[in-house]
Amino acid sequence: MDFSPLTDALASKSYGKIADICDELMLKGAAEMEGVPFEEEWPFAIHLLAHIYVNDTNSARFLWKSIPAAVKERQPEVVAVWGIGQRLWTRDYAAVHEAIRAFDWSQQIQPLVDAFSEVYTKRMFQLLLSAYSTISIQDTALFLGMNEDDATSYVLQQGWVVDPDSRMLIVKKQPVKTEQKLDSSKLQRLTEYVFHLEH
Template identity: 75%
Template structure:
């Protein structure tokens, strides 16, 4: 089986394409009657779904993986562990699962990119959901120790109350889109036309 499209996507850091590429390769292999049990990149395929936050598809792929593969390839199990933690919204557990395995080179590219993306998502979640939050909870969400989490959010403009060990979240400015009322635009056009003539 030619995995070069997947390899090229990994090399070009087109991680959002990995799941689709693997799906297409799997369909192609099935159409050609190719049995790919042992050499199929199940871990990368799972991580591709996880990267695009398609946990349902990752779950179905996991269920379709033969037991022999699950037992013989610990990286596949480690990839699914991330999916399990996402499924139950165990935010701290996701970080532990990401760090808790010595990933292959291909998988490491995806894991590193997802770790960064997930950290950004968690920070945005904290900003949108909290006005104040404890240092401990912030560290759990961000997958950092308390000192690093505190330093990180303070750099983002948050405030710390050392006595209560609570952080005050700095809300991002809300950007509102200005919409032109077609009636106002028509009146303005008529007014300008009237001035010119």
């Protein structure tokens, strides 16, 4: 089977495209092999993580269910990737970082794991930004998968403020973009124009 589209996407760090590439290759491979199992050579760990990377946990879950038990037994990396997926599926957000750090990833998948970790940290930051006005340093560190000093440094760079007495972080909300309002004279001219068109 020709894995060059996947190899090229990994080499160019086009991680957002990998899930679709793997889905296409799997369909093509299944058609070409006509029932001959190709489980041994299929990059299940990359395919599974690619769906997780694009935040498509439903597809990851269905892929996991379709992976033969023999593959799961022989490829612990596939099981480790699903460990990340399980945490996401159950919304155990803080445990996702633990699942990432708990496995010694192969050289082939490590860059994708690192990229997912970075994207996931940004997603968690956005979640904290939208959900909290104040949050403890300890909880922030848990969500961001960092130690308390690194988490504090990370959010301070985003404009948050730390209250040294309570050890709480004050969340700096992003400014809401307001729609440009139409002034009344423009609205009046528009109304007159529409009136003339109708009569």
